Amino acid sequence: MTHWVPELLSPAGSLEKLKVAVSYGADAVYLGGQKFGLRSAADNFTPQELEEGIRFAHDRGSVVYVVLNSFLHDKDLEELPEFLKLLERLKVDAVIVSDLGVISTIKKHSNLVVHLSTQASCLNIPSAKLWKSFGAERIVLGREVTIDEAKRIKDAVDIELEMFVHGSMCMAYSGNCVISNYTQGRDSNRGGCAHSCRFEYSLTKGEEKKYSHFMSSKDLQGIRLLKDFIDAGIDSLKVEGRMKSHHYAGTISKVYGEALAFYKEKGNFLSDDLNYWESELSRISHREYSTGSLESAAGTESIYNERQHEQSETQVGAVVLEVKKNQYLLAEVRSPFCVGDTMELMPFKGPSITHKLEKIIDAKGNEVERTRPGMLWRLPFMENADALNIIRVEKHS
Ligand code: SF4
Numbered sequence: 001m002t003h004w005v006p007e008l009l010s011p012a013g014s015l016e017k018l019k020v021a022v023s024y025g026a027d028a029v030y031l032g033g034q035k036f037g038l039r040s041a042a043d044n045f046t047p048q049e050l051e052e053g054i055r056f057a058h059d060r061g062s063v064v065y066v067v068l069n070s071f072l073h074d075k076d077l078e079e080l081p082e083f084l085k086l087l088e089r090l091k092v093d094a095v096i097v098s099d100l101g102v103i104s105t106i107k108k109h110s111n112l113v114v115h116l117s118t119q120a121s122c123l124n125i126p127s128a129k130l131w132k133s134f135g136a137e138r139i140v141l142g143r144e145v146t147i148d149e150a151k152r153i154k155d156a157v158d159i160e161l162e163m164f165v166h167g168s169m170c171m172a173y174s175g176n177c178v179i180s181n182y183t184q185g186r187d188s189n190r191g192g193c194a195h196s197c198r199f200e201y202s203l204t205k206g207e208e209k210k211y212s213h214f215m216s217s218k219d220l221q222g223i224r225l226l227k228d229f230i231d232a233g234i235d236s237l238k239v240e241g242r243m244k245s246h247h248y249a250g251t252i253s254k255v256y257g258e259a260l261a262f263y264k265e266k267g268n269f270l271s272d273d274l275n276y277w278e279s280e281l282s283r284i285s286h287r288e289y290s291t292g293s294l295e296s297a298a299g300t301e302s303i304y305n306e307r308q309h310e311q312s313e314t315q316v317g318a319v320v321l322e323v324k325k326n327q328y329l330l331a332e333v334r335s336p337f338c339v340g341d342t343m344e345l346m347p348f349k350g351p352s353i354t355h356k357l358e359k360i361i362d363a364k365g366n367e368v369e370r371t372r373p374g375m376l377w378r379l380p381f382m383e384n385a386d387a388l389n390i391i392r393v394e395k396h397s
Contacts, residue, residue, distance in 0.1 A: 003267040005260040006229060006237050009065070009162065010253045013242035015045065017249040018053045020319075022062045023348050023388045024250045025257025029057060030065040030096060032242065033083060036072065047086055054090050063093035068102055069117035071175075071189040077101060081109040088112060096140065098175060103134055113137050115162070119175035119189070123149075128157040138162055140238065143174060144293050147225065151232035160235040165225075166252055166281075167240025169217040169292055171197045171303070179215075218304040221289035223277050226259055227269060228294075247316045248284045250346065250390050255280045258349075283314040283392075317343065317393030321376065323385050328361065328378040331391060338370040342394040347384045352392070355382070 010026035012018035032044040098119035115138040123142045138160035179196040186192030197215040287304045318331035344354045361378035
């Protein structure tokens with residue numbers, strides 16, 4: 001007997017990250033095209049990349065959602081119908097939208113499935129009912145909603161619900177922040193957020209001056225709340241982070257994917273496994289973790305003022321491009337490493353495999369002592385290795 005679990009929805013900030021996330025276990029990915037999304041600094045997808053990415057995901061049973069959640073003016077809307085036709089032709093599974101004008105344009109020009117973005121800050125039952133009447137088939141709830149409140153919305157409204165389970169948080173209601181607009185001249189709600197809330201600010205009271213990151217939120221991490229999400233019937237668990245590394249995309253997809261697969265088979269979680277998954281999540285770049293508003297409304301304890309404790313990412317040495325069975329791994333090196341360092345291969349399923357690096361061969365077949373980033377190198381063959389696997393490195397010199 002299998003047990004019901006929600007969809008795991010991972011960020012895909014680029015075509016490579018899409019492939020990594022899907023290969024490591026994401027049921028769904030979300031991404032942006034060249035326009036109409038909220039991450040103008042991400043490597044947004046060209047039409048050709050969209051086509052390749054959607055084919056890659058669909059071939060492996062995963063689905064693809066495209067964000068159209070920027071706040072648009074009339075002149076922006078003129079270009080939207082053509083993009084909608086492209087998305088329909090490529091068989092995108094849904095679009096994520098926050099603006100009523102965009103929803104109305106989508107309904108007029110396409111049959112695309114509409115998901116309401118968290119940007120619309122839907123927090124209550126009447127709001128969910130109204131968005132449903134406007135054509136939304138799924139609502140990404142505002143991050144301010146607790147799991148208990150989400151359950152009440154789910155019980156009252158026949159609509160799919162999606163909630164954030166992991167990632168960076170806005171200290172403002174998503175979609176209602178203009179700090180970047182006024183401090184950096186960049187419009188948060190049209191793809192330009194400069195994360196101004198993360199900066200250090202000085203506070204002056206009389207003669208006293210204090211420096212503080214008083215608006216910087218801790219990061220969300222909900223691995224121990226998966227059972228609550230499942231019991232509440234939340235349809236999709238979303239991970240923030242289209243701007244983050246492919247190591248991040250792979251690790252969160254693997255960890256949450258493994259946890260949900262475990263529950264699907266066993267119907268419970270074991271504390272040893274939860275400890276292991278939590279330790280894996282601590283190896284990706286993050287601020288101190290919290291559960292945000294998932295259990296109760298976030299307060300002062302959710303602000304991350306101690307920047308010196310920021311957790312840095314475990315170093316990613318390389319990404320496997322090709323596996324020559326029983327011969328070598330062809331890998332693209334991301335950060336340099338040497339003979340004698342410890343390689344840790346992160347397979348798509350199961351525990352990492354570590355071994356001491358005894359040999360590195362360059363593209364011309366010469367044995368070398370150290371790699372250089374951005375180049376292709378042959379590393380010793382490892383059982384269970386696959387193309388797109390991430391290799392972490394522990395340096396010894
Ligand atoms: S500046 Fe901070 S609070 Fe405002 S939109 Fe950006 S991340 Fe969110």
